[in-house]
Amino acid sequence: MDLRVLSYNCRGLRLGNSDGDKAHRLVIDHLLTDCDILCLQETFLVQQDLSKLNSFNNFFFGAGESTTDFSNSIVRGRIPRGVAILWKKKTMDNCVKMIRMGVDWCIRIHLSFGNKDFLVLCVYLPYECRQNEGDYLNKLAFLNSFMESCNFTSIYVVGDVNADISNVNSKFGKHLSQFCLEHKYIMSSTLMLPHDSYTYISEAWHSTSRLDHCFSSSDTHGPLSSMNILYNLAISDHIPVSFSVKVERLPEVFVGNEGVCQSNLNWSNVTKSELRSYSIKTEELLRKVVLPNEAIRCTDPNCANMKHKVDICTFYDRIIRALIESGKPLHKVVGSSNIKLAGWNMYVAGFHEQAQVATREWAQAGRPRQGPLCKKKKKLTHARYK
Numbered sequence: 001m002d003l004r005v006l007s008y009n010c011r012g013l014r015l016g017n018s019d020g021d022k023a024h025r026l027v028i029d030h031l032l033t034d035c036d037i038l039c040l041q042e043t044f045l046v047q048q049d050l051s052k053l054n055s056f057n058n059f060f061f062g063a064g065e066s067t068t069d070f071s072n073s074i075v076r077g078r079i080p081r082g083v084a085i086l087w088k089k090k091t092m093d094n095c096v097k098m099i100r101m102g103v104d105w106c107i108r109i110h111l112s113f114g115n116k117d118f119l120v121l122c123v124y125l126p127y128e129c130r131q132n133e134g135d136y137l138n139k140l141a142f143l144n145s146f147m148e149s150c151n152f153t154s155i156y157v158v159g160d161v162n163a164d165i166s167n168v169n170s171k172f173g174k175h176l177s178q179f180c181l182e183h184k185y186i187m188s189s190t191l192m193l194p195h196d197s198y199t200y201i202s203e204a205w206h207s208t209s210r211l212d213h214c215f216s217s218s219d220t221h222g223p224l225s226s227m228n229i230l231y232n233l234a235i236s237d238h239i240p241v242s243f244s245v246k247v248e249r250l251p252e253v254f255v256g257n258e259g260v261c262q263s264n265l266n267w268s269n270v271t272k273s274e275l276r277s278y279s280i281k282t283e284e285l286l287r288k289v290v291l292p293n294e295a296i297r298c299t300d301p302n303c304a305n306m307k308h309k310v311d312i313c314t315f316y317d318r319i320i321r322a323l324i325e326s327g328k329p330l331h332k333v334v335g336s337s338n339i340k341l342a343g344w345n346m347y348v349a350g351f352h353e354q355a356q357v358a359t360r361e362w363a364q365a366g367r368p369r370q371g372p373l374c375k376k377k378k379k380l381t382h383a384r385y386k
Contacts, residue, residue: 001113001247002225005120006035007212009160009238013043013084015056027233031240032057036088037109039122041160043082046070053084062086063098065107083107083159085122101146102360105139110152115252118154118220118245125161128172136162136172140179147183147217154250155217157185160238164209165190180215189213189241192227199229199239212241219313222306223249249306251313270330278326285322289315355380 010028014021022029031038038060045053047069053062064084085107087096097110108121125139126132147155163172165187180187189210198208216224227243270278292311303309362377 003036003111003245003247004034004242005037005039005156005158005245006031006230006240006242007039007041007122007158007160007214008240009041009124009212011042011044011236011238013040013045015045015049015052027235027240029057030233032060032086035242036091037120038086039120039158040064040084040086041082041122041124043084044079045082045084046079050084053086057086059089060086061089061093061096063100063107063109065100065104067104081105081124083122083124085109085120103142106143113247116247116250117152118156118250119150119152121155121157121159123157123159123161125159125163127162128170133171133175137175140175144179144183147185153217154220156188156214156220156245157216158212158214158241160211161213162211163213164211165213166195166210170209176213184218185215186218186221187213187215188221188224188243189215189227191221192224192243193229197229199241201234201237201239203237212238214241214243219251220245222309223247249310251310252317274330278330281326282323285326286319289318289322291315351380 008028008031012024013028014024028038028040043064043066045064045066047066048071050064050066053064056062062084064082066079066082068079068082081104083105085098087109092111095112097112099108099110101108105125106121106123108119110117110119121143123139123143126135128136143157161176163176164170165173165177167173177187179185190213193210198210199212200209201207202209214224214227223246225244225246227241230240230242233240267275292308292315295305295308295311295315298305298308358373358377358380362373
């Protein structure tokens, strides 16, 4: 099964049905006829219009984030930024879960096809200038913090990241390259697109650059195929980017059952009879794991055979699944506690709420180890609440 994903900085999304709205939406309507997932940046929508993303096209569901709420203030000038993601109803109605990340520049969906799970993040990062450099680095830190704490390792990040890696003078390009190198993310768009390709045409300088990218985790780059830039749809400064994901090549994922402790076992507390049962169950389950003989016998140290990579990842996942399954009886089921603590609401509840707010702010800033947010978090969580 191939999923076709497109990314496009649309410079404004019109959701109405008037002739003017449809004319302005011509490229987007065309893209929706040729994709399963569409990621949009700079939608310029207000929060009150986000619900319309579910209904402006009969064949797609949608969700988005906005920087502007009409109920809170009067807007002067155009509405800035905003992101949205649309997915096809027919093929992915029961396979997609939309998850908000608490920011107005990024939105994600979780896709599940049997035992194949992966995430698609649609992002819009600040344009390159000296004043935006700190904000740009903070957003990269936020993405890394999320990806490291995520339960899934199969992740695609697509969108307008405003970094031209091919330009040696681009400071944001250097930041993005260093970010991917340090955290072992693969810049898929750089590897799969021609070196002289571009996704942005400057209306002021009449120059071209590649600002729209796709970078992925190490186990999701291999299933990518046929990445292209749709130059024939270049009617504004940004040009749509498309690629396909071969779902069958994604590694299998096993998610532990809720209520079962997933921490390491204390083997010193395991009795001989429990250990014997564990050994028998483990042997029984491991016997069912099929060896990928072709991949194991491969002697090429630089093997690029994608089937070998997928077979080895699947082999590893099945071993882990067998060990977790056989160890379940040795874990104690953790239930929720309904014990009421005297004085909680009077003395602790207020500090608890402040600590939660401070921790969220600290996490959204990329979990810095120093600075005012770090000091505030330590003060409210350790000094007062804990």
